[in-house]
Amino acid sequence: MSDSLSSALLVWYDQSARVLPWRSDPTPYHIWVSEMMLQQTQVDTVLPYYQRFMSLFPDVFSLASAPQADVLRAWEGLGYYSRARNLHRAAQKVVAEYSGQLPQDLAQLRQLPGIGRYTAGAIASIAFDQPEPALDGNIRRIFARLLNARHPLGTPASDAELWDAARKHLPARRAGDFNQALMDLGASICLPKAPNCPACPLRDFCQAFALGAQKELPVKKAKKPVPEYIVTAAVIAVEGRVLIQQRPQGGLLGGMWEFPGGKLEPSDAGLEDCLQREIREELGLDIQVGAGFGVYKHAYTHFRITLHAFCCALLPGETLDLSAYPQARWVIPPELAAYAMGKVDRQIANRLLKTTPSTPN
DNA sequence: TACTCGTGGCT
DNA sequence: TAGCCAAGAGT
Known part of the structure; x- marks a missing residue:
């Protein structure tokens, strides 16, 4: 059954809904x-x-x-x-x-x-017009403000309270529009830091607004500090080809391709030592480390890295047995575009398209 | 439960 | 500028 909150929201949505391709042909x-x-x-x-x-x-x-x-x-x-x-x-x-x-x-x-x-x-x-709530970050924030809910987001108490509220206010018809309307409202008016309460169609239903507490909500759990790691990567070039490898499925950047390398460990004497160790561990190869090929800073969700890339060569007599390392591949730079990579490795690949790596010696 | 898992845009 | 934030899921 439609309460006045959902009615007011749907009136607003009918005027303000964003035009999106999946909405045009849902x-x-x-x-x-x-x-x-x-x-x-x-x-x-x-x-x-x-x-x-x-x-x-x-x-x-x-x-x-x-x-x-x-x-x-x-x-x-x-x-x-x-x-x-x-x-x-x-x-x-x-x-x-x-x-x-x-x-x-x-x-x-x-x-x-x-x-x-x-x-x-x-x-x-x-898609199926069923009366089901769908609680995302926007809708959590909106209901936390509407209810003046003080449990930190993500806790069981908060989840139970907010899912219950979303279900309680769900209209019998147009549940999908109701959910999308809340998400549009969260993206345009009920913003995290600077909510535009005067423009909000739910202002009269909002306990946080009545209390002037909208900027205090939702309450969030404290975040842990993010560590920073020093990382190396090798551009190993042989006869115009460079070595890339596919990361294992499941973890960070799973299934994506990268230039081999790894994290600087306390036992490493330096960046060059780190890179030689990593390539030996991952691919069984001994390499010579040459000139730098860029320094790349990147922030992931839970840590940051500074990656040092180097032009490298195989030491005399070294060859890679591809049957023993099926995750590895020698490719010419134009072929790199066909291999999915994370941002940092794509930057290295793009630099390779413009600049031939220098040969150590 | 707490942690992992990307990236771009914003302040 | 360095954090904060975003239509969460899997383990």
Whole structure:
């Protein structure tokens, strides 16, 4: 049943909804892909990726049958690459078990890789018009303010309170629009730091606004400090080719390609020593380290790195047995574009396209 | 529960 | 400028 809060919100949404490609043609596949891309990622960042992804993989069958390498390459730059691997696996499961039709049942949706509580609710409500809440960061913030809820976000008490509130206020009709309206409101008016309360259609329902406490909410847990690591990477060139390797599935940048190297350890005498050790450990090769090939600073979510890249050569007599290291590959620089990489390694690859690495000696 | 997992834009 | 933040999921 529609309460006055949801009615006021839907009136606002009918006037203010953002025009988005997945809203213009809200098939289950479109909603699903968009929701995967939008996890922890803002709409403006997603838009060009969504358009390109749909041109490459217009339906669940083309996605399911594509090589993982193509999916990761299409995802490069969006981050959180487990989303791409999970979406790809889920597409194969939907084809194999559901004849290519995304299930409507909430429990069945949650069985698909990459679909958790939020995304299942979003797909069920937006694509299938089911009365399900979908609690994301925006909606958590909005309900925390509406209720003057003081439990820190992410705690069980907060989750229970906010999911209950979202379900309680869900209208019987247009649940998908209700959820999307809250997300639009969170992205445009009920902002984290500077909420524009005078423009808010829910102002009269908001306890935080009544108390003047909107900027104190939501309460967040304290964050841990982020460590900084010194990292090295080797551009090993032999006869015009450079060595890259694929990272293992599952961890950071899983399935992506990189220039081999690793973290500076306390036992390393220096950057050169670190790089020689890493290449010996990872590939069984002894290398000569030459000139620098750039210093790259990068911030991940939970740590920061300063990466020192070097031009390197194999010591005389060294060869790489590719059958023993199937994750490694020798490629000419123009081919690097076909290999999905994280931001730092892509910067190195792009520099290689412009500059031939110098040969040690 | 707490931690991992990317990147770009903003202040 | 260095943090903060974003349509979370998996372990």
